[in-house]
Amino acid sequence: QVLLEESGGGLVQAGGSLRLSCAASGRTFSSYAMGWFRQGPGKEREFVAAIEWSGGTPYYADSVKGRFTMSRDNAKNTVYLQMNSLKPEDTAVYYCAAGLLTGWRALARPKSYNYWGQGTQVTVSS
Numbered sequence: 001q002v003l004l005e006e007s008g009g010g011l012v013q014a015g016g017s018l019r020l021s022c023a024a025s026g027r028t029f030s031s032y033a034m035g036w037f038r039q040g041p042g043k044e045r046e047f048v049a050a051i052e053w054s055g056g057t058p059y060y061a062d063s064v065k066g067r068f069t070m071s072r073d074n075a076k077n078t079v080y081l082q083m084n085s086l087k088p089e090d091t092a093v094y095y096c097a098a099g100l101l102t103g104w105r106a107l108a109r110p111k112s113y114n115y116w117g118q119g120t121q122v123t124v125s126s
Contacts, residue, residue: 001026002022002028002029003027004023004024004096004116004117006020007021007022007023008022009122010122010123011123011124017085019080019082019083020036020083020096021076022080022117024078025050030053030074031100032071032115033050033053033100033114034070034096034100035047035050035097036079036081036095038090038122039092039093039095039098040093046110047061047110049064049068049070049081050107050108051070051071051072051079052102052107053102058070059108064090067085067086068082068084069081086122086124087124088125090124091123092121093120094119094121095118096116098113098114098115099112099115101113106119
């Protein structure tokens with residue numbers, strides 16, 4: 001069982017930055033791949049970024065590549081999503097997820113993940 005709690009969302013102007021955090025419970029956090037997804041109004045949940053259980057270079061959606069940076073700190077059972085140069089189209093509820101999976105195809109699919117947080121709202125004004 002893994003419990004996830006996101007924080008760090010808020011209202012920001014276009015061009016601004018936010019850092020999201022996702023704190024996980026459980027002793028086996030380091031065994032899980034972690035992902036960030038988002039869901040805008042009237043849209044399906046979409047992949048944002050993910051990182052393998054072993055760390056390494058994260059995977060990113062093309063829409064956020066070069067602006068967002070994902071990292072994990074296994075000592076703190078936490079993953080982060082640094083979001084820079086935010087755009088109004090980044091407005092969404094952002095979710096973190098944990099799963100026992102590997103490979104970018106699986107990591108980019110919401111259905112691959114076993115556990116989800118409640119989400120944190122990010123609103124970017126123009």
